[in-house]
Every structure is written in C-alpha cells, then in structure tokens.
Amino acid sequence: MDGYRVLDPSFFAPERDTREIARALLGQILVHGTTAGRIVETEAYLGVSDRACHAWGGKRSPRLEPLYGPPGHAYIYLIYGMYHCLNVVTKPAGQPECVLIRALEPLAGLEAMAERSGRKLPPAQLCAGPGRICRALELDRSLSGVNLLAGDFFLAEGNGVPAERIGSSPRIGVDYAGEDKDRPWRYYVKGSPFISRVPGDKVKPADS
DNA sequence: CCAAAGATCGTCT
C-alpha cells in the first residue's frame, strides 16, 4: 500500500537477539494488500534450544524450511486444521529463530477484515490473536517463505514502542514445552485494547 | 498406511 516505507534490512542485523527484535517489532506495521495493522503483541521463539520452538532440537521438515531460511521472511503454518499463524524469521539462514505476531491494531481495510471474519467484530477483536490476524489479512501457507521486505505483503516502519510501555509474560499455548514453557518471551503494548489477552486473564474477554 | 497432535477460536454451560 502507498504511504508505507518498508522496514530497513538492518532491522534484522545478525547480532540482534530475537527477543530484542520481538520488542522492536511492536509498533511496526504489517501490510497485506489493502489491509494493514500496527503490531501490538509478539512472542520470541529461540530456535533449536527452545522446546517451544518448532525447530527444537534441530528438527527439519518441508513445512519448517522457511524458518531455516533468511531473516525478514515469513514462516506461516496451519494450526488445528483451521487457522494460520504468522512468524517473522529473525536470524540468518540455518538459525531457525522467529517472532510470532500475535495481535495488531487494525489500521486499514477494517471492512474487509470484518467481512472475512464472517461476523460483526469490533476493531479490538479483528486482529487479537494469531489466527485472527491471518484471517483478517488473508494470510495462508501459500505465503510461507516470502520476503517481508518487498512486495505487497510486507513490514513497514511505524513508531517503535518505548521500553516502559512494553509488558512481558509467558508465551501462550506452549504448555508442552517443559522447562521453557514459562519463559517470559511474550511482549505486548501495555494497556492496548488490541492485544489478545491481558495478563491475569485466563480466557478472552467476552464479545461486546 | 494410519494415528496423533497441534504457538487457536468460537460457542456453550
């Protein structure tokens, strides 16, 4: 879309820790076609040593190939047979680390997003959750592996979020990860009404 | 070939 400037490749400098990138992605813009949103919630997945990461132990499979590819590219997979999740690869090829994009503040194409949801969702619910993001922006695994620094599906510069406005918590839905399940590698914009869950919530707030 | 599981979401009690 016009009016957005693609993120500079230096955003994914090799020396940058994936958790730092996860925090820096807060406030940046995700664009696909005529839909766009500001990233307000992310999770870091730290590769082969992280039991919560799909690439834990160096596991490889066709689905995971983009995760082993260059940084700034998308890794998208189908989950539970009905939803997709979008990740941004953060490290040079061969280092399978990434950031899961968990929630956006919708900025453009809200009507299309609501239409795709098939129901009347308030803006705060349109992109509150990884599955909802992919539904709203029409992302699926045909886009896994694409470069997010070019094209019509890309990351654009936004205003970063200052450290004091960033909260952290354990990652969502990784109870299978043993000793890594409680690592506080989920990051969110404090007080944002667009995040998928507020710490302390066991379940999502009811529709309203 | 077949079984099992899954980085979720919506609905129902």
Next chain:
DNA sequence: GACGATCTTTGGA
C-alpha cells in the same frame, strides 16, 4: 471453564 471444529503434517508401523 470446557469442549468441539477441522485437516495438515509428521512419525512410526
């Protein structure tokens, strides 16, 4: 808080 939907992917027989 619990449960079911839905189907690809993976690993083992």
